[in-house]
Amino acid sequence: MKNSIALNEMIFYAYHGVRECEKEQGQRFILNFKAEVDFEAAAVNDDLNKTVSYSEVYKVIRKIVEGNKYDLLESLAYKIICDLFTEFSLLDEIEIEVKKPMVPIPGILSSASVKMSRRRTEVEQNA
Template structure:
């Protein structure tokens, strides 16, 4: 599918991680989302109800990020993909969770997990 909606750099504070300090203090997570769906009706009719409202989606994603803690960002990414696929128009969702302040004792630029799931994989 050629049509895509992307949301990049969504930032929210969560308490995800395996270390006690990560749970206690929390840290910022950055999320990128790409949704593949048919946008022709929305474009043709100039109608928000015929597409994914990315403002509403962002709110739902932030609720997951700031919600129940998990140990792994793989689990967090999986939960976020599920939120994206809740809209039946979305055929494929790609979610990347960045953990820029991961507790790594070396200098690094980013740690990220990327999941791509299609409707058939649910």
């Protein structure tokens, strides 16, 4: 990525998972967002209107994570990517990582996660 913006370790309480107890009780999810964006004009002119607002990106992600229930983290990540491309025309490539710290696996691990990245053209082809 030539120029990128990122939001790191966002924490949300949500109700995603295959098991009914996950959908009823909920748990914490930790998300990382990174996007390629041409913000040269914003940097030169110190102009927020020529780049993408971190706070607006955060609002879109929060709305999706907290407002819906998904069985799969993969589906959640894909929905976030699609909606961000729809909302922000300056984004060229997006990477989303979704971590689930309290994964119901009998074993010792800190989290399960998915990481997905897509270019705008890839998402537009699948629409």
